[in-house]
Amino acid sequence: MKSTPLRIAAVAGAALTLTLAGCAQTDGGASGSESAADYPSKGIELLVGYDAGGPTDTGSRLIAEELEKKLDTSVTVTNKPSANSQVAYTELAQAEPDGYTMSAITFPSAIVTVLDESRGADYDRDSFAPVALQVVDPTAVAVAPDSEFDTPEDLVKYAQENPGELQATTTGVGSNEHFALAQLKEAADADIAPVHFADGSTKATTAFLGGNVDILLANVSDMQPLIDAGDVKVIGVMDAERSPFLPDVETFTEAGHDVEISSSRGFAFPADTPEEVVEEVSDAIGEIMEDPAFEEKMTQVGLAPSYKDAEEYAAYWDETEAQFSELLPLVQEEQQ
Template sequence: MIMSDAISSRPVLFGSPPSTFPPCRLVASPADVRIRRAGPLLGDVRMSLPDMIGRAALVTAAALSFVVPAGVVPAAAEYPERNIVLIVPYGAGGGTDIGARMLATDLEKVLGKPVTVENRSGGGGWVGWGALAQARPDGYMLGLLNAPSFYTGYLDPQYKRTETLDSFTPLVNHVLDYNAWSVRVDSPYRSVKDVIEAARATPDKLTIATYGVGSDDHLAVLSNQAESKVRFVTVHYRSTAEAKTQLMGGHIEVLSSNVSEIIEEARAGTLRVLGVMAPQRSQFHPDVPTFREQGFDQDWSVSRGIAGPAGLPPDVAAKLTRALEQVITSKEHQQKAESLGLLVHLVKGDEYRAFLKANETATRKLMGW
């Protein structure tokens, strides 16, 4: 159920993605075109050999003008024509699921077709991501990409997955969800500095809970551990909900999570937030100092964006990107996101892919993969 580690490495910081948006560059895929063979005779008129060759050449040229290269799906003239599936690679109720359902509700209003959320959890998210990578690239199956958790499946040598970032067509980033450390309200720790001093006094004893090896929660702990030169006992759970339960039960001392995942408990006063790993104070916790304010150079978040499988037709990708941009930039959508503790941050096309690639490099370096 759980496992622990005490990995130390040089910290690599994840900053916010950029906000300029060059266009997507995409590819299409196959249709089957059948060509009826022309005969040499037309009624009783006999054709000379040059005539037959000329007519055959014309027929061939006309037929070839309709042939779509193998491996290519023709773009839909009126996309979308039916229901779209949005894969969430985690269980219901988490930060990814909540944001995805909010997005799907608004997206179907713009596209005029239902957008159905499907939770396909397991394998650290790769049950869902694997299904997305293998989907027909026609725009009717999309999915949430969570970075840096997404990279673990193909960077970590023990998993040996064949997919990579190139197995997908990143469309837009939707939200950033910054990392935060929290404790029970009866905890003796009242700041990040208190936690570090306790870990320094008793190495390999203080416990911090995260969701999964290679998750942003985990990388945030490793980064702080390396900078502070202390050793925590990091305990990995199958979900943040389970980690919170263990924290509230007194089995864990500190929780590393995303802001949206603890916002209800913080508002209810059942958890104390010690610090947020953001460039400035969180609008959701304005009274909580950042890690940098407390002397720790930490800026960590999970980015959650929308992608399709590799090979989306350019016009389908462009229409999806325009629709997603319309949703994400609307005031109504941003207000809904804010109520859930989510920070909307739109990045699209090549700029989004470049951001994902940079974070992949940083994850590989920090984890030693």
């Protein structure tokens, strides 16, 4: 596994070097007096930048419960629902790189808050040590059960003929859903107005169910309980292939519109967290996700497991950042 680049000041004197070698300044590098070999010796805090009850929170709590058993320590989930997770990411970037503060990382939020200079983020890609990817979750489009729209083409045709009349939920400016609407407008000339709910999917769903917004844009994982309750009609999935959770729902690609947007969720430590700690937690998450019983728990709540270890997740992060860098001008144009 590739180590996160370190910024450790040179230490003069062989005696001082030997002294530090006995402390936590291992080859992975981090502050504190504890050796990585003793990790963990206390509880871990897991930050989640969205409300409790949403898919990011649900997936994080499933992992936290199993990590407690694997690592033999407490893992406390702390919700920080603000600014499309920017508050949580800021806190993570400023935390001690000792392995005791971790955060759920969602794309595109962790990427867009960096790329969009107007956000004034105090962190960038190098502020984080990727640990593991957990979920890749395509965006789905839902309407009221009695809606006249049944397919992606129904929606596209109406939006083309009535630009800006329909409104759709997003989980914030620069969110996955915001990108989806911008991409749909670019690909199909379908103009749908975004209504932003920066604190996450729970409030967006509440507004939709209250009849205040025409269209619910959400991850596939958000949709299943609403489908079971008869509250929504899912008319399309923004992916190249049909979702195994919604096999009867047509994709926008099938309808002839090149719109593919997914949210992904994983975990990261602050940069300079010891490599041994990152690897230990990454491997633990991998073992958890290999367990068929855990996989069943995830699928029951509509989460599609998609594990990548720390090195693979780092490469995936960089690739995804490049993708959204190309899409960002579409979102910024829509805001003007």
